[in-house]
Every structure is written in structure tokens, then in C-alpha cells.
Amino acid sequence: MEPSDAQTLAGARETRPTWPAPLPASDDTRPLYDRIQDVIALYPERKSAVVPALRLAQDEYGWLSEQAFDAVADATGFTPAFCKSVASFYDMFRLTPTGRYEICVCTNVSCALVGAAGTMRAFERELGIHPGETSEDGLFTLKTVECYGGCGWGPVVSVNERYHEPLPAEQVPELVARLRADAEPDA
């Protein structure tokens, strides 16, 4: 997010990086099958493409449904069961439908020491759901996650894979309101 603020006293060499603007979404509109073939071509062995293919399928379908697994299996030449066994190992694969905004709150040690519990509770209050649940309107899924690698800038939260760091509890209502407004521009 923002570069380090005035908290950094003269002489200290804390050098928080500035984050680049996100790259634009891929404009590759070819079928999933063809895009997976490109990925397969990058590796000496086809199987290495399974995880990247699952990611492409998840982006396409929103979550890894039966249909998504069939598509990955077809395109990579492995069985759906194999693809499922791989997917279930990794936390970022969604095996159930997820809200439009997936909110992940890091509750590991460094974040917990600087207020992650408050941030997590604030999301519970604002969204009316507990971690692991999706709001009834299908807008939000709340999750707690393990260390995100932003420990010095905690509490760390991601919204659809983009980090917000730090996101203290007080800023949660504003963020949620903004996401709601973005989801319903006319409301």
C-alpha cells in the first residue's frame, strides 16, 4: 500500500517498499483448454502444469467445481481424482463456492501481537459472519489465514488476493462499506 510514513525516525533504516500498481487482468480470451496447453509447454513434464491449471480454472469458474476439475483433467491429461487430491492439499484452492470478495485475515503470531484479533472481530461484526462462512447475499467470504509474509506491517488482510497492510480494526468498517458500494454502484 503506502510507503513508510513519518514513524520511521531519522537514522533508522527501515525501508518499507512501495508496491507497484497491479498488472491489468490478462486479455487472453482463448478457451481455458488452450491457455492450459501454453502452461504445459513451459515444463519438462506435463504434471507440473496441474497446479497452474487449477489456478486458471479457479479464476474461470470462481471455485473448483466438478466442472472445473473435469476441465483441468481434460486439458492436462490426468484424472479428476488426481487433480482433486492435488487441489485439496493447497489452501488457496476453493473447493466450495466463495463470495465475490474473499477476505483473508492473517492471525499468525506477528499479526496477532499487533491486533489481528480485533481486525478479525471487526469483520465478523461488519459482515455478520464467522471465519469460514459466506454472507447470505453472496458478497463476502471471511477466512482466517496463516502468515502472509507481511508481519512487520500487520495486521495483514487480503481482499481477492490483494494485500492491505496494515489493516487495523478501526479501518474495517470503511473498507467493507467501500467494497459494498463497489459491488452495487447504483445503490
Place this chain on the structure above:
Amino acid sequence: MTTDLRILLDFDGDRRDIGDYERAGGYRQLTKALAGAPEDVIAAVDGSGIRGRGGAGFPTGRKASFLPKDRKPAYLCVNADESEPGTFKDREIMLRNPHALIEGVITMSFGIGATSAFIYIRGEYRAEFEVLMTALQQARERGFVGADVLGSGYDATVVLHRGAGAYICGEETALLSSLEGERGQPRSKPPFPAVAGLYAAPTLVNNVETLASVPYILEMGGAAYAEIGTERSKGTRVFSLSGNVKRPGNYELPLTATLRELIEGHGGGMPDGRTMKAIIPGGSSAPILMPDQIDTHIDFESIAAAGSMAGSGAIIVIDDRTCMVQLALRVSEFYKHESCGKCTPCREGTRWGVDIIRRIEMGEARQGELDLLLNVCDRILGNCLCPLGDAMAMPVASYVTHFRDEFQRHIDEGGCPFTEHSPISGLYHEPAAVS
């Protein structure tokens, strides 16, 4: 002043743009290396004495020399999985100095005769992935990456591979399983990756910081690099400082510095006039050090001699409000969640550990369960296929050893005496009980 030396991050802002990196002398070492013999690269790295920055601290030059010279294909795998709790330094290196990593990767690939390099970056690091993708594209356009690098005849293929969320994939053999498209489970060693790694080919796995240091080592010369640091811990290291400290962040320091210089000098000490309760000196798997050990030096040997490990270079400062049982619970829950389930002591032991600690925190534990907890830790230690089991047992045992009274109070009083003040409380107790 001994702590005033930076190598890897010795500039303000970032050098994401290849022009900025080249103006600062970037890619010259690659150009020079390609004009010489591959062995010269390995000799310089070996001479620098640098030890792996990923956690295990194995001498990098020696590891590279284990690869058989004549077996092809051979691979270099970059470990950018950074997930040991408390660690966020590789990320800063990738965000601010991505071309140093790329130059290091290509130079090292040339040194070991690798036919391709794979950068395994944790799936959550999306911005960092995009930075590397852009940087790689620039490097390709300038001829530093791709077929026939700078007309040398050496082909450097680099594949950027995103993980999908699993801490264990940072363990090098699990990383290889994951990169091959399997569940990320560790493999027993031997065979070591140098002999049978990725796709059963000779493979070198190195951490981001280790590889990003290579261009600087070549620039300075191995011998000059080896003059920095202690007898067995050479160079500088980027330390991730977090927890209850005024100025958390990444600080690059020579390996002669002390924890005090880092925590009080650079980090500004404890916020709001609080006092320190403990220090985690090497990521959450490291046993804790006590406040009176703050003058310990931050090199590998000194931290080991103090009873812990330098690990991933992540220093977490814990203040006096923190409940050590809650800390133990949070740490053990993490390792339980990340246990891949391949071997019994880890799969069962991490579960047992969490269950007992949870009972202690909730006031449901019986007398004697503290010894049961230590017994579980003891049965894990040294009995697992990979170090993950130990990564839970070591810190938890250290918390109990140093704060036994605090654990015992939970049992005696039938609950947590610190719910009101401990910053972690809110994760385990209803908000009403939390101030």
C-alpha cells in the same frame, strides 16, 4: 559502527526498472561470469563463505559443488516460498531489487550448468509475482535471460511458478514435489536434491536472499565478502523484525550485530513504555530467548549457543502483556495446520499438542497435562521425516521451560489469568472478555 553496512538493499526506493539496476552496476557480473569458466562462479561463492539464508544455513558454495558436473539436465530451483511466520524479507528483496535475484539466478545457473531455473514463489505473493514477471520480461529483452545469453552460447530458461498456499512447500524436497505437480509432501533424504532432485535430475535449491547476494559477492570478490561477519557467519543478512516493537520492518545488518542493536537501535525498542517478555530469534519455529539474552549476537553460532536458532532471520518481539499459553497455542495450531501428514509423530503429535494447550488455555486441563505436553514434544523431536514436527516441538517446549509457572497457573486457576490484557486473547475468547 559495525551495524552500518548494507549490501543487498543499500539504496532508497527500488530498482525494479532494469535501467536503474544497470546504472547501479547491475548485470555486469553476469556478463563477466559468462566470459569465464563456470567453476569461477562457484569458487567465488565458496570463498565468500555465505551460508543459505532460507533457514538451514548450509554453506552455499559447498552445496553447489555437490552437483555432479556431467549429468544433464540439471536444475536450479529458487525458494521464494517464504512462509515461516515472522519472515518477510524475501518479499522486500523481490519488490525492491528483483534484478539482483534474476542476475544471481542466471549466474548461479551458469555456474552449476543448469539447463533451466524455476522460481517457486508462494501463491499469496501476487504483487511480487507481477514484479518478477515484469523484471524477467525486461531481462529477456536485454538478452540476459533466454537462449544464448549475451552471445555466450549459454541458454538460460527461467520459469516463474506460483505455489498455492502450503507452508511445507518451503521445505526443499516438498518444494520439488509441489513443482512436479504433486501434493507438496517432503521426501526422505538421501537421495539429496543435488543427486536426485526435480524430475530426478541433479538440482540445487537456494533461497531468494542467498541467490540475490551472488552478484554482490562476485562484485566484491569472495575474499572481501568473507571479511564481513564472524568466523563462520559471513556477510550481511536481511532481518525481519516484527511483533511488539516501535519500528518493525526489514533491516539488513552485518552478521556481527547483536539482537539489542536490531531491536533497540533500529527497531526503537518496545512501544508505549512496555517491557519485553521474550524474543523469538529465527521465525516461529525457533525456541524463545529471554530479555537478558538481548546482547546475543545474531550470527548462526551465537544464537545456537544461546539455545535457539537463527533460522529464517525473523525476529519477533513479545511484550509483557502476552499470555505464553496463547502464544504456544497459536504457534502449535499453525504447525498442525501445515503438517503434511506423511509421518506419524508430526501428524499425531501436532494434534495432541494443540489439544493439550487448548485445554490449558481454556481451563480444562488436569494436573499432570503439562508433563504430558512435554512428553509429546519429546516424542516428536528428532523422529520426523522433515523438520516441521520439530518446528512445533522446539518452541513449545521452550515456552513451557521458561514460563512453567504461567502454564501451571492456568491449570491451577482453571482458566487464563491474562485474557484481559494479552493481545492474542481475542482469537480465543469472546470479545466481551477482551479489553
